[in-house]
Amino acid sequence: MAAPQDPIVTDPLGKSDTPAYEQVAFANPVSLASATTVTEAGALQIKGYHFVSDSIIGDYWLEGGLSVNEFLSEVEQKTGTAPEVVAAYVDGEAYAQLEEKESARTSRLLGESLPFFDAPDGDPSRESFASTDAALQLNALAANETWQPNTAEAMITQMSSTNLAIEAKYSWCGLDPYASPTKMAKHWGMEFQFDFYTQMRPNNPTSPLPIGYGVRPHCGATTSLYKDWAAASTREYSWFAWVIAGSDQIYAPGNLGMYGDFNDLSDPCNVSTIAVGMAQPQVMPHSVAGTNHLSIYYYPLKGEDAYSVVGAIVQPVSRTWCEQNPSMPLMDCMGVAPGAYPGPGPTSSRMVLNNANGRAAPNLCWYSPDFGTTPAQFWACTSGDV
DSSP states (O other): OOOOOOOOOBOTTSOBOOOSEEEEEEEEEEEHHHHTTOOEETTEEEEEEEEEOSSOEEEEETTSSOOHHHHHHHHHHHHSOOOEEEEEEEEHHHHHHHHTSGGGOOOOOBTTTSOOOOOOOOOGGGOOOOOOTGGGSOOTTSOSEESSOSEEEEEEEEOSSSBEEEEEEEEEOOBTTEEOGGGSOTTEEEEEEEEEEOOOOTTOTTOSSOTTSSBTTOSSOSSGGGGGSSSBOOSOOEEEEEEEETTTEEEOGGGGOEEEOOOOTTSBTTEEEEEEEESOGGGOOOOTTOOEEEEEEEEOBBOSOSOEEEEEEEEEEEOHHHHHSTTSOHHHHTTOSOOOOOOSSOSSOEEEEOGGGOOEESSEEEEEOGGGTSOOEEEOOOGGGO
């Protein structure tokens, strides 16, 4: 079991730092099929599983809508590899309560009798990226060094009766400006974010106040149903990501500090955000030509709206609160410390899709070139595209 937490403090936004979830380690890497045979960590029910290997990183959640086989099929189809599970998620508050009882603590690792699993290497030929030729040209609107990806492409489709699928690809390349995640300022990371703007439903008896009232969890309802208002639910979602340097070199993503951001407290009530973050972009490798590619696959549960207007950004987020509280999960401490991004590179978020366009998902596919300074280019997509 993980080490005892530091004394509980209060973050700059006034929230307790008791995390939503804690990780409990497995004795050795195991397959997802094996991991799911372990359903409890001590007296705590397991909610999900974290995996990281030489090729991919991500989370699988038991209540995320996808069966183990469905998720494994998605991972294999996109990458040619499989999840290598290293930890399980348990409820953070329940974990903290157990940690207060000395007799309840245990150093026993999970799955000690399960077979060691070494995932096969990923296959970079299964991934393709939009042309970045235009991005190699000098862009007068960009600084000579920038953390922003030159290009971004996204597909949001309806995967099944229970889930949406979001496929997002980001590319950095070029010498003037030199675009690379490594140019992100010290103590800063970035989040790759999709925002679903829910419709107003003032006559819905489950929403006594109009959506958009205040910030979560003060959304005019006595439960967390606001998590399901938009087309994509903000309940815990399974996801995975991988990094390809140049066109064919897969980079082990463990040092990047990637995390699913399921903490939606203080978000606007009318916006449901699906995001994956990267706490340490400064260590991302690149090819001799200076190119990096990142692909992220998100599988949120479907929400109540049939369609929601979408906005998308890549935004800089402070790592300071995580550095001051190193035992906190990244989803709970990234972006908490106040202050504007200092540079180098633009201080504002990289636009991937402006919600002012009024484009709605699911079944929304587009390409964003030129650091987001020119309009997105849309194409027709179907569920078969993802």
